[in-house]
Amino acid sequence: MSETKFVGTPKKVTTHVNQNEDLMFEKSSPGKKGYRLAELDVPAVDAASLLGGSVRTDLGVMPELSEIEIVRHFTRLSTWNYAIDLGMYPLGSCTMKYNPRVNELVSRLEGIAEAHPYQPESLSQGALGIMKLLSDCLIEITGMDTITLQPAAGAHGEFTGILLARAYHEAQGNARKKILIPDSAHGTNPATAAVCGYQVANLKSNAQGMVDIAELERMVDEDTAALMLTNPSTIGVFESEIHKIADILHAKGALLYMDGANMNALVGKTRPGDFGVDVMHLNLHKTFSTPHGGGGPGSGPVACKKILEPFLPKPVVVTKADGTLALDYDRPQSIGRVRAFYGNFGMFVRALAYILANGPDGLRQTTEDAVLNANYIRAKLEDTFDLQYKTRSLHEVVFSDKRQAKNGVKTGDMGKRLIDYGFHAYTVSFPMVVQGAMMIEPTESESREELDLLIDALKQIAREAEENPEVVTTSPHTTRLRRLDETTAARKPILRWKPTPNGTADSSALTPDTAAKEW
């Protein structure tokens, strides 16, 4: 580990021992076992005679380890991760909030975890009841008319929502050709439009970082299927002319799609259904506290207005005349299925537990605290960092590295240096409408004390950028590993472990790929 070079004294962190741990394959040795099966209570079989030519004889480098080694392996690996449980994740538009533990407990109750998606409806009333109550809550929160819980993540929700828009237009006789997407949008928006067979038309933001109304008016025509709008936008600003935006689209028969990534700024304070949105997705793994788990699972319910209801993915949960719940597959205009079964059900359980823990007062207070936190950070740091858009922030604030870049210190460097001070980096270089963006979303889960630690750390880093820029540009200094060579990783991909021919352990590089250079 290289020598730590703090300018000030970091309040949050000190260095500690970090254990090394090889890959599990390098620790494996023949004959070790981490399992014991139950006694077989039926006659044993000869696999080779049952399967003939289809029988497998070798499982290659699959590991052989005992239970204690497995526990230590994963426990040691876990200590190399940053996590919400260790501190703040100021990642913008990611809404890294606290993941309540009671949610984990209830999702593991036997009748819930062991429920098979094909068990009879009469024996699934609990599962359907969870889906029904969650749906009702999310409809009320968004102000929309109806919902599907089937999409597995936010981008999958976008896919579903745009397919709903497409089916709606097709039912009117013309699927239309293009989707408008602001230049501040998340990359999944244009990627989704493409997967749904639409062209992407880029909509430039105005000087306030908001939708340019005049430009929108020019661009919306009879070929426009929808505008995909993130509100509040990725710079954390509410589109205050949202009603005009909706009117312009609706006048030409186009729909307003809202990317709900930033819904944590709105819950209980305003409702997309009330301000003209036709269809939107929610990220249960952002706004509704289901754990991010190192990148997933998510869940991306899509709420919409009545006009889109006939097209919802099937099945939908319905209440029968006798009051019991059922799955309705008889949906002739449905866009079809977007996923097998009914969605990431385990996430529905957690999201509903979160809603119950909060109630209407808790959800409103949550939103208010999230916005309070972002504005507190903004107030404390706007003298230190450049703020391109001065419009009032909601749940996140986007600074830029403009002042520090003069000394060669970029947003990515300061993000890495933040790691030395015990924080995860903020979102680096996004949104693209802000050159050198430093996008910060604290969420409601941070105490004033933790916010002050972050503010303190960012001020120290700004001072370092003036007095000792190299300490920032070569950071992090306190982590187990220093900056990783991502270029070589992409040019000579090593994507799995392989034993070397002489029996010693080594990873195996694929053939160098020159194509990577063009990217």
Next chain:
Amino acid sequence: MRYLPKSPADRKEMLAEIGVSSIDDLFATIPEEYQFKRDLAIPRQHGESEIIDRFREYANQNATGYASFLGAGVYRHYRPVLIDTVVSRGEFLTSYTPYQPEISQGTLQAMFEFQTMICELTGMEIANASMYDGSTGAAEAIMMAVRVTGRDGAVIARTVHPEYREVIATYAQHQEIPLAEVGYAESGRVDLAALDAAINDNTACVLIQSPNFFGTIEDVAAIADIAHKKGALLIVSIAEAISLGIVKPPVEADIVSLEAQSFGVAPSYGGPFCGVIACKEKFLRQMPGRIVGETKDADGKRGFVLTLSTREQHIRREKATSNICTNQALVAMMTTVFLTVYGKEGMKDLAVQNLAKAKYAADTLGKGAKVLFEGAPRFHEFVLDLGRDAEAANTALLEKKIIGGLPLSKWYPELGPNASLWCATELTTKAQIDAAAEALK
């Protein structure tokens, strides 16, 4: 509200520091007419014990205490205790996508281990770090084959999970990928002659499932031959990953789309599960989803990073290989622990136990019913013709606290109303099988 770490005084002082007099000033950019003034009409705030009580009530309204013979893409296997031990660690549970590799090495190394084991199990050269599930993974694999071959059609076996086929149809329609279906022979396997006839010069790929929806193991080599002779890729979908412990991996395939739910993931009424795409190395640039790669840090130490991200939406936007962003990372972590616990010997032993249970179940239940598709090897599922209406038979079984096999007429009307799909795993006991056979007499 117990999740909110602020005192009333904190809030007041922070508002003063910001320079506003009330919290509503911070929401002033929302036009007045859209400000929501009433309470949301949702259940009131619950105490922790009330939440648990409420979900216990829900849990009790679901089937508990039943013997179940359901499989059909969601399998009940024993889940070693270590899985929850590991994924309950906040460092894994509450971490973000590992975009900052210096503080994400735990997740990244485990994902690299996951990719390695998936390659080893499927016989493929590379694997990604997960997809949403087996159904969307299969759809993405087809889109990948279309990009690789420059052709635009897909031939799909009727023995692929019917819900997977529905998902593929949803994805394919707007990509303008024409889909053709190919039926099954008397053996329950893909009809090879019909397959040969269905592939044309425009066929990008053939998609099969093995073991297929009926539990039958396909002749992957023969199907690969037919596909490859006509320049099409072969995609093999695997819904029951445990089969890979004893069934030869589909090495002849070009792309494998695996649903890894069986590796220690609860049925959970259908999700979250763990899809993954594995393929030949030469298709790397067309692979969707996140991939972890090995590299070195500035001091030359081994480390891992998310790599080849120029395929992905956050770099390429509308030109990305897929719109996927969030994947199923924590579920992939669960499968990684499962595979480590069972390991090289255990995966085989476990798969063989499944074979044994299914053999006993088919033999025993087959005494009062006809086992269909006897002409080909199978793993742990089989189709029974009960000789009477399968729905009615299941209703009668419920009285004995038994959930029978899945009636098939909804998706396979050609099999008649009496056919159902049965599954036995290592958790199915002899007593349960005997009781079901007795009840069906």
